[in-house]
Amino acid sequence: MAYTAKIGPSILSSDLSQLGRECERMMECGADYLHLDVMDGHFVPNLTFGHPMVECLRRCIGPDPFFDMHMMVSRPEQWVKPMAAAGANQYTFHLEATANPGNLIKEIRESGMKVGLAIKPGTTVEELAPWARQIDMALVMTVEPGFGGQKFMEDMMPKVSWLRSQFPSLDIEVDGGVGPDSIHRCAEAGANMIVSGSAVVSSDDPRSVIALLKNVVIEAIQKRSLDR
Ligand SMILES: O=C(CO)[C@@H](O)[C@H](O)COP(=O)(O)O
Numbered sequence: 001m002a003y004t005a006k007i008g009p010s011i012l013s014s015d016l017s018q019l020g021r022e023c024e025r026m027m028e029c030g031a032d033y034l035h036l037d038v039m040d041g042h043f044v045p046n047l048t049f050g051h052p053m054v055e056c057l058r059r060c061i062g063p064d065p066f067f068d069m070h071m072m073v074s075r076p077e078q079w080v081k082p083m084a085a086a087g088a089n090q091y092t093f094h095l096e097a098t099a100n101p102g103n104l105i106k107e108i109r110e111s112g113m114k115v116g117l118a119i120k121p122g123t124t125v126e127e128l129a130p131w132a133r134q135i136d137m138a139l140v141m142t143v144e145p146g147f148g149g150q151k152f153m154e155d156m157m158p159k160v161s162w163l164r165s166q167f168p169s170l171d172i173e174v175d176g177g178v179g180p181d182s183i184h185r186c187a188e189a190g191a192n193m194i195v196s197g198s199a200v201v202s203s204d205d206p207r208s209v210i211a212l213l214k215n216v217v218i219e220a221i222q223k224r225s226l227d228r
């Protein structure tokens with residue numbers, strides 16, 4: 001069991017005029033990585049930022065924080081090299097957005113980034129499975145991508161459980177509506193990379209929320225290793 005508990009705040013719900021400072025604040029509060037949501041207004045009905053912003057963020061907060069790029073874009077092939085040059089560490093693309101996942105996985109690796117593969121709520125986990133041994137992380141969306149602050153979809157948890165049973169050492173991320181009320185379900189199902197936006201960023205005490213989320217996942221991982 002190679003995976004560990006990691007919490008990655010999504011800075012989508014933060015004060016975007018202060019993005020650099022907000023990223024620093026999340027890292028100071030115990031975040032393990034930063035989840036950066038890129039939306040192109042086409043794959044999803046919302047627009048955020050692209051590689052120029054990532055380059056500025058990297059310059060602002062230094063080389064260490066791990067940037068997990070959640071690419072909610074229609075042509076993920078187009079942004080691999082620019083994102084790598086801007087300082088992204090992991091490129092998480094949507095299975096629904098490409099006709100040739102194998103080629104894209106190869107391009108991402110050749111650009112020096114880790115590979116994440118995301119599925120929307122309507123996509124089955126069996127469609128992701130053929131790629132699972134070639135990727136670093138599977139992202140099971142627990143809301144329809146596009147906006148922060150939506151309700152957690154508990155009915156996505158069987159996808160996480162199935163992936164964990166089939167791929168015991170894969171990093172599995174959940175994203176959307178995850179916070180203190182839903183973290184137990186995610187952790188029990190087998191998720192180990194936890195994206196949390198509004199629950200962390202809008203809290204008066206983000207440090208405590210991050211610690212709580214992480215402890216629940218650590219306990220679930222320990223329990224699973226004892227049960228084996
Ligand atoms: O990718 C997305 C939404 O499309 C997410 O990363 C959200 O931005 C997470 O925010 P919360 O749902 O936790 O508020």
Ligand SMILES: [Fe+2]
Nearest residue numbers: 010037070175
């Ligand atoms: Fe996201």
